[in-house]
Amino acid sequence: EKLYPDINPQKDISFRLTEAVDLIRMENELRTALDEQQFKLVYQPIIDLETQSITGFEALIRWQSPKRGFVRPDEFIPLAESTSLIVPIGQWVIQTGLEALTKIQKRVNHPVSMSFNIASRQIEEPNFLEFLLDCAEKYRLDYQQVKLEILERTLFDSERAIAWVQQCHALGFPLVLDDFGTGYSSLQYLNEYNLNTLKIDKSFVQGMNVESNNKSCSICQAIVNLSKTLGMTVVAEGIETDEHLQALKSFGCTYGQGYFFSRPVPLEEAIALFEDPRFS
Ligand code: C2E
Ligand code: CA
Ligand code: CA
Ligand code: CA
Numbered sequence: 190e191k192l193y194p195d196i197n198p199q200k201d202i203s204f205r206l207t208e209a210v211d212l213i214r215m216e217n218e219l220r221t222a223l224d225e226q227q228f229k230l231v232y233q234p235i236i237d238l239e240t241q242s243i244t245g246f247e248a249l250i251r252w253q254s255p256k257r258g259f260v261r262p263d264e265f266i267p268l269a270e271s272t273s274l275i276v277p278i279g280q281w282v283i284q285t286g287l288e289a290l291t292k293i294q295k296r297v298n299h300p301v302s303m304s305f306n307i308a309s310r311q312i313e314e315p316n317f318l319e320f321l322l323d324c325a326e327k328y329r330l331d332y333q334q335v336k337l338e339i340l341e342r343t344l345f346d347s348e349r350a351i352a353w354v355q356q357c358h359a360l361g362f363p364l365v366l367d368d369f370g371t372g373y374s375s376l377q378y379l380n381e382y383n384l385n386t387l388k389i390d391k392s393f394v395q396g397m398n399v400e401s402n403n404k405s406c407s408i409c410q411a412i413v414n415l416s417k418t419l420g421m422t423v424v425a426e427g428i429e430t431d432e433h434l435q436a437l438k439s440f441g442c443t444y445g446q447g448y449f450f451s452r453p454v455p456l457e458e459a460i461a462l463f464e465d466p467r468f469s
Contacts, residue, residue, distance in 0.1 A: 212268060218254060219265060219274050223281060227253055230285050231453035234462055235304070235424060235446045238438050243468050245302030245336070246293070247446065248286035249453045250278070270308045279311045283324055287335065289456045291328045296460055304336040304365060309346040312339070312353045321362070332361035336386070339364065341372025344382065351382070358383035365424070369412060379419055387416045391427020394447070399436045410440040417441065 222228060232246040252260045269275040283305055290303040311317050325335055337357060344350045357364055363385040371390045378384075389412050396405030409425065416423035425437045428447030437445060451462060462468055 215257075215265065215268060216272050216274070218256060219269055219272070219278075222252060222254065223277060227255070228278070228281065229253070229455070230282065230289065231455055232286075232289065232303075232459040233446055233453035234451050234459065234468070235302075235444055236450050236468070238434070238443060238445050241468060243301065243462060244444065245304060245334070246290075246459060247304040247306075247338070247453070248282060248289070249306070250282055266308065270310045273310060275308045275310050276314050279305075279308065279317075280320055283321060287324045287328050287330060289459075290330060290334065292456065293460055294330075294334075297463055300331065300334055302334045302336050302363075304338050306338045306367065307343075309340075309343045309350075312343065312347045313349055318353070318356055318360070322360070333363060336363045336365055338367040338388065340367050341369070341375075341378075344378050345373060354382045354384070370408060379415075379421075384421065386422045386424060387412055389413075389423065389425040389442070391447070394425050394427045394433055394437070395429065397433060397436055399432055406436060409437060409442070413437075413440045413442045 229251050230248050231251055232248055234243045235245045235247060236242070237244050250262050250266075252262070252265055254260050266275070269278055286303050286305055290301065293301050321335070325332055344354070347353070354364060364383070365386040365388050366384050367388045368390040369387045370393060389409055393405050393408045393412070397403065397409060399406065413423050422444065423442055424444040424446065425433075425442050426446050428434050428437065428445045428449045430449060433447070434445065434449060450468075454462070
């Protein structure tokens with residue numbers, strides 16, 4: 190009798206080899222992608238739910254590969270992180286996103302923010318904050334307008350995380366805890382770290398069934414209440430329907446983003462959103 194009936198060792202190994210070879214190929218392609226300008230940034234508006242106005246944007250990277258076509262960030266960011274390519278890519282993201290912010294700011298009278306996703310590997314990089322400061326200075330931006338989104342696990346991944354968070358706080362860059370509730374979910378760090386914002390993960394927002402007032406509703410409500418108790422702001426991501434929106438508003442959630450308002454869009458479209466009567 191076979192001990193492991195479902196595993197065919199030969200097939201399994203060759204599968205893993207193909208996968209490994211493809212990862213090496215992709216790594217090489219990522220190395221040239223920056224030089225060949227295959228990346229671009231798109232911007233998704235973050236909405237003040239009470240006034241329905243745009244308060245800022247989240248910058249999201251896109252890779253148009255000549256060989257693979259469009260590659261989702263979920264497919265290449267982890268590889269970029271494990272190979273440290275995330276460091277130059279991340280610098281490009283910040284540089285490009287802040288330049289975009291100055292262009293947005295020229296057309297809009299009230300302050301608008303730009304949020305960036307920061308990987309653990311970037312935090313370990315000693316020059317990261319210096320680079321960020323240089324960019325913010327170059328474009329004469331108020332640091333309050335430059336928000337850094339990190340994952341819960343990043344606070345545990347990196348030895349430097351505590352010092353880094355304190356430095357960001359001291360400098361005045363707001364910190365957002367992304368995908369809140371899906372990571373380690375230790376409430377200890379909310380006590381220890383100076384974090385400004387909790388971002389409710391889209392799985393909770395989209396899991397809400399308002400009629401049955403299910404667990405996802407309770408979780409969203411609990412995160413909103415927690416953020417208020419701790420004096421933090423709260424953003425709900427992945428709002429796709431008016432039902433999601435109304436439920437979150439009834440819980441007292443102050444900010445939101447999602448396809449209901451807008452998909453992530455190129456800079457010109459992002460600027461045009463300010464003319465959209467829905468967000469005036
Ligand atoms: P994230 O930071 O959680 O970003 C939110 C993701 O949800 C984005 O996917 C966004 O396009 C998508 N989204 C927004 N609204 C909705 C909605 O209403 N419904 C649904 N189903 N999805 C929505 P995207 O752009 O594919 O990015 C995926 C992840 O890749 C991001 O998750 C982030 O972790 C990472 N990422 C993207 N850009 C960067 C970057 O510049 N640097 C780093 N380190 N990571 C990045
Ligand atoms: Ca994010
Ligand atoms: Ca998120
Ligand atoms: Ca996510």
